[in-house]
Amino acid sequence: MSTSNVTSRTLWQGFALAGILAGSLATAPAAFAGECPAGKLQANVRDKVDHKAVGVTDVTLGAINLEKQPANIRDRELRFRKLTIEPGGIVPWHSHDDRPALIFVQQGEIVEYASNCAEPIVHKAGEIRPEVAGVAHWWKNLGKETVILYVGDVRKDPHDHHM
Helix, strand or coil: CCHHHHHHHHHHHHHHHHHHHHHHHHHHHHECCCCCCCCCCCCCCCCCCCCCCEEEEEEEEEEEEEEHHCCCCCCEEEEEEEEEEEEEEEEEEEECCCCCCCEEEEECCEEECCCCCCCCCEEECCEEEEEEECCCCEECCCCCCCEEEEEEECCCCCCCCCC
């Protein structure tokens, strides 16, 4: 192979890699969930509400007893679920003080009403929302499309059926 062919191929590989990186950086912000707007983050700014679950299907797709794994985390279960929220549907108020979770919005758009944010937070398809200690909230599907969420959480009480 001639030197010019090697140089040409190396250049094109460099351009291809640069294009992939640029595309990744351009789409990276879409991977993060909506956040509380600047200046609106405040402790206990929203009171607990007593909405019941409406139009929500919660299916556990799998679970692992973490005490039986090398991590040996006593009394904890890693759970993976699919939540389907119909238009007008409500995921009732719940806390993540003892149940960290990651929520992936697979389809649709849903609004979160968090205890620590003075404004509603909109979450769109493709976003991931971390839920940790200090977060209590409820969610509502205000749109016309069914929302699908995939939820990975670590819960202490396997009889705890809070969303």
